[in-house]
Amino acid sequence: MNEGLILRALAFAAHKHRDQRRKDADASPYINHPIALADILANEAGVTDPAVLCAAILHDTIEDTETTLEELEDAFGPEIATIVAEVTDDKTLPKDQRKQLQVEHAAHASPRAKLVKLADKIANLRDIAATPPADWSTERKREYFDWARQVVDRTRDASPGLGQLFDQVHRLRP
Ligand code: NDP
Numbered sequence: 033m034n035e036g037l038i039l040r041a042l043a044f045a046a047h048k049h050r051d052q053r054r055k056d057a058d059a060s061p062y063i064n065h066p067i068a069l070a071d072i073l074a075n076e077a078g079v080t081d082p083a084v085l086c087a088a089i090l091h092d093t094i095e096d097t098e099t100t101l102e103e104l105e106d107a108f109g110p111e112i113a114t115i116v117a118e119v120t121d122d123k124t125l126p127k128d129q130r131k132q133l134q135v136e137h138a139a140h141a142s143p144r145a146k147l148v149k150l151a152d153k154i155a156n157l158r159d160i161a162a163t164p165p166a167d168w169s170t171e172r173k174r175e176y177f178d179w180a181r182q183v184v185d186r187t188r189d190a191s192p193g194l195g196q197l198f199d200q201v202h203r204l205r206p
């Protein structure tokens with residue numbers, strides 16, 4: 033555990049996401065989501081690897097803010113930046129293709145990137161179960177749960193414990 037590095041990642045992500053909100057009805061602060069991933073990894077799965085915890089905190093910065101890979105490399109080093117790049121979708125592609133590519137690429141991700149992916153899917157299913165996007169139909173929630181399972185079935189080898197946490201929340205499929 034490297035508290036200094038982790039808190040620096042938290043300050044960096046909080047600044048990058050400062051004007052963004054989640055899609056739940058209350059429009060929660062965006063940073064709650066990266067914090068949830070780190071909380072799951074550290075406190076539910078017992079992960080102590082600071083690179084994984086930092087990458088979890090930073091996981092949506094390239095995809096959803098103006099942050100570049102080079103910026104992360106400069107601030108946090110190539111190890112953490114590479115994990116974040118591995119969990120970043122190419123937003124120039126249409127959404128359906130992005131989702132399909134996540135499934136196809138998941139099995140080939142590094143073990144650390146798989147941990148971040150697992151925590152991301154757990155956090156998002158918990159959010160959809162408890163505080164879903166206001167305009168999502170039951171069908172759309174089901175499609176998300178089914179797609180998340182496809183990604184998790186290709187990453188769960190990295191952590192049986194996280195796989196079990198995913199199965200627990202997947203039982204809440206509407
Ligand atoms: P989106 O990608 O539009 O939204 C899901 C993403 O939003 C999550 O992965 C998460 O990403 C982020 N997010 C922000 N707030 C929340 C929250 N409160 N709860 C959960 N996630 C949140 O959805 P999809 O395109 O993935 O849609 C799901 C499925 O539905 C797909 O299979 C798609 O094909 C289908 N679909 C169905 C429609 C319909 O009307 N039936 C319409 C459009 C799509 P992150 O972790 O990166 O922040």
Ligand code: ZN
Nearest residue numbers: 065091092152
């Ligand atoms: Zn996420």
